[in-house]
Amino acid sequence: MSSPVAHPTLTVLVFSHRPEVREAVVMAIGRRPAPDLGRVRFVEAGGIAEVLAAVDAGGVDLAILDGEAQPTGGMGLSRQLKNEIDDCPPIIVTLRRRDDRWLATWSQADAVLVHPLDPLTAAETVADVLRRSAALDTAIRG
Secondary structure, eight states: OOOOOOOEEEEEEEESSSHHHHHHHHHOOOOSOOOOOOOOEEEEEEHHHHEEEEEEEHOOOOOEEETTOSSSHHHHHHHHHHHHHTOOOOOOESSSSSGGGHHHTTOOOSSEESSSSSSSHHHHHHHHHHHHHHHHHHHHHO
């Protein structure tokens, strides 16, 4: 009998100035977005300084940024991180309007989620982005 494969815990940073938005993201994704991935440890950030400090410190596997955050939205923050951080983690931006997806392209986000968050779509999107990131890391190292 083979033993189960141990998966590392993944760190997901969730940014919004509104605690209820952060909670909705965490609840939609859950602690295990896919069976082939490790458990998720969420780190919540209510301000830009917290996001910058967490990403600069390293160890963030994925950042999920609220595109509607105030005073600085997640789309502008995504673009800043992608342009300023050498080893920037993948980023998902959450939006209120599906029609704003084009802005997420400008922000250089790796994916988009639209509120209200559907748990199946949210978990699948997070899992896909994490898998692509892991595959890219393996290709770069290997």
